[in-house]
Amino acid sequence: MAGREAEGDRVGGVAGARDEDHGSQGLTVVAGGQGHRRQGEVTAAPEFRQRFAGSVGPAEAHLLQSRPGGDENAGADRQPGGADRQRQLPRFRVHLGSPPHGPNLPTWANLHHGGVAEGDTILRLARRFEATLLGETVAASAPNPRGKAARIEQLDGRTLETIWVHGKHLLLGFGDVSLYSHLGMSGGWHFYRPGSRWRRPRSSAWALLSGGGWDAVQFGGPTLQVGPTARLRRNPQLTRLGPDILAEDFDPAPVIGALRANPGRGLGDALLDQHLVAGIGNIFKSEACFAARVDPWRPVGEVSDEELVAVLAAAREQMLAAVESGGRHSFRVYKRRQGACPSCRGPISSRGQGDANRTTYWCPRCQS
16 A cells, blocks of 8 residues: 555646647646656656646645535636736746655545635646546446446546646546546545545445546536547637636736726626636635735726736635645635634625625725
């Protein structure tokens, strides 16, 4: 057991990459690379090494399951901002270092921060797949009829070659066939050692991918599809996504231009529109606005470029920190209804916002 898990710790890094088929920024992890591949070791190709210089983080989220509290909202059509605005706004990047890790990975842990599976959860999920099944030939089965309808069994005997993440969306590539997963508010992936006890009934599992001494099990969610890779990559749900907030080369300028296409829309509501910026959910919408001291109820047209940059930077920084911490995040305003603001000790307010009536949390004293 320790041997395989130690090998999992040697998984190569991943990097933010531009996916040419999508024409949008995403995160891709590939198996293979230069040099000899040792048994049980997966190395990333050279062009994907820049973003994560080391390996999977400590005690990665083996159970990555969303709970009620979020979803994607449709909204204003994505439009580019003006050329002057794009030249003037700063770009910012956050490089994740090599986190410390021990010789063993636990067989199960619930380290998700709660709420919907936001972009940080899906990035941790990609790292978990990288550490366990990337480069492995899998046995695929569908205990639940929903998985059979999704044709999960087409993956049986195939090798997981690539992992692509954009916002809240995951694409597992098995050559010319891929699996597309979106967890929504109710889906989740669990990772178990073969023969260990599952936390949910086997009959409720939509997909079971086994290989390399691990079972990756998927339960629920709005989207689970298996099909030709080229066709899935053209799926409108993916091609219409805005820039990924966690992409290596994330640039706030196009996002700000898109946000300003609907100047009367509340900032908190706009941040949830995955057509404008992908990956932010209800948690980090509220937390980022609080960190930037910007009122989420202000119309986007009344928020300055500098304030929008500050909100996006805060969301990105907090989400990347959650990736490294395994999903542990100390909420300052989210779900602290009737609690005290950690800055001014005044009351925290909350109420539904936007057409989807998603609850927004903020401090009326600190955020203007």
